[in-house]
Amino acid sequence: xxxxxxxxxxxxxxxxxxxxxxxxxxxxxxxxxxxxxxxxxxxxxxxxxxxxxxxxxxxxxxxxxxxxxxxxxxxxxxxxxxxxxxxxxxxxxxxxxxxxxxxxxxxxxxxxxxxxxxxxxxxxxxxxxxxxxxxxxxxxxxxxxxxxxxxxxxxxxxx
Numbered sequence: 670x671x672x673x674x675x676x677x678x679x680x681x682x683x684x685x686x687x688x689x690x691x692x693x694x695x696x697x698x699x700x701x702x703x704x705x706x707x708x709x710x711x712x713x714x715x716x717x718x719x720x721x722x723x724x725x726x727x728x729x730x731x732x733x734x735x736x737x738x739x740x741x742x743x744x745x746x747x748x749x750x751x752x753x754x755x756x757x758x759x760x761x762x763x764x765x766x767x768x769x770x771x772x773x774x775x776x777x778x779x780x781x782x783x784x785x786x787x788x789x790x791x792x793x794x795x796x797x798x799x800x801x802x803x804x805x806x807x808x809x810x811x812x813x814x815x816x817x818x819x820x821x822x823x824x825x826x827x828x
Contacts, residue, residue, distance in 0.1 A: 683730030
């Protein structure tokens, strides 16, 4: 399979976004920053692209201007092993102007959509007992940040 690298179009915030993301996710780093030259559509020397890795996955942020903005049609899902991980990613990605949404979704301060999902959610939604799965689903639909303990109580019929 060919290598696929997501490109994220920012107005002017690509470097700030890359710095934020690489500070949040382990094993992450900025690998390259390229700048506009004298013939570019932006002032010479300003950041054009930022290449970065999030836990080994390559991304590129492009400062292309205000023509395009992010929406929920594209999101990045972060699978979390524990409530502590959910809380940590949620808090860091909603800080400084991020927005909470429903069912574990949020937008960071740059408008990029993220799904912060505990692995336990998928286990409960796939429970072989349909009533347990449905109770977990109903509970999840009422949440912003996913609460694993509340999901388990709901699945068990204790809420």
